[in-house]
Amino acid sequence: MNLTIREASLGDAKIIIDFQIKMAWETEKLNLDRAVVEKGVISVFNDPNKGTYFVAEGEGKIVASLLITFEWSDWRNSTVWWIQSVFVIEESRGKGVFKKMYQFLSDKVKRIPSLAGLRLYVDKTNTSAQGVYSKLGMNGDHYQLYEWLK
Template sequence: MASEIDIRAGRTDDAEAIRSMVEALARETVGDDQQVCDAGAIRRYGFGPEKAFESVVAEREGKIVAAMLMFDDFSSWRGAKGVYVLDIYIAPEARGRGLGRRLIARAAQWGRARGASYVRLSVDQKNIHAINFYEAIGFREGAHDRVFSLEGDAFDEIDAG
């Protein structure tokens, strides 16, 4: 099946399909009540003048069966540019055929072309399947990192003086 699957850069008209992949990822990894963005946000930040991420999709017979979102990263410890993979989701019927590996390889290829030398991502510690996948293709867990976010009132009200 993997050989019949075409991997390509996402396009504006893929925005709804990409959103539904992100929603499926949220549903599987967090739960049914997890909200995700609408297709407008995918269009706005994935393709317009405010572009904030790059998208890659996998298509089989005209149907999107996987999506990955990524953006530029930088590591001051390494003194190097990298790629941050934000989301990767393969539809259940397309799993176990090397597509996840091909998408991560695509992220590495995209990064190499921009002078990057690593790929970084975070994964829910309960997502054992994804952790096993990442380890199988060569990722290694960082020894120090925990992920924090500043948002909502805390983001709005913090004052740079």
């Protein structure tokens, strides 16, 4: 599949919103409130400090999206990019779409001195995604995620 990876624009918001709603249902059986997701996605476009969306286009349409958020690392005196909200449409899965997106992002991180690396979190039961991330050279050896959400 011939893919183009690019930073998303506000015109891509509708498809990103759709992707987020589908992802929540597929991964956690959560029915998200569309109005809340819409405000959340638009908020990223309106405030670049919140993050940056990237999309993959292939065969004349957007086939995947992800969100990058930022973590300041005082240990490294640089920023770590967090990969979040990854969604690849069903018919494009298993075709290297995420791999190409990951390579695009890791190449950017390598070129920009103020960036330290990439991180992501994955549901413990999502062994398929864990396999993909491992094949790309990522590992889950160092940290375990704990959270409290309202």
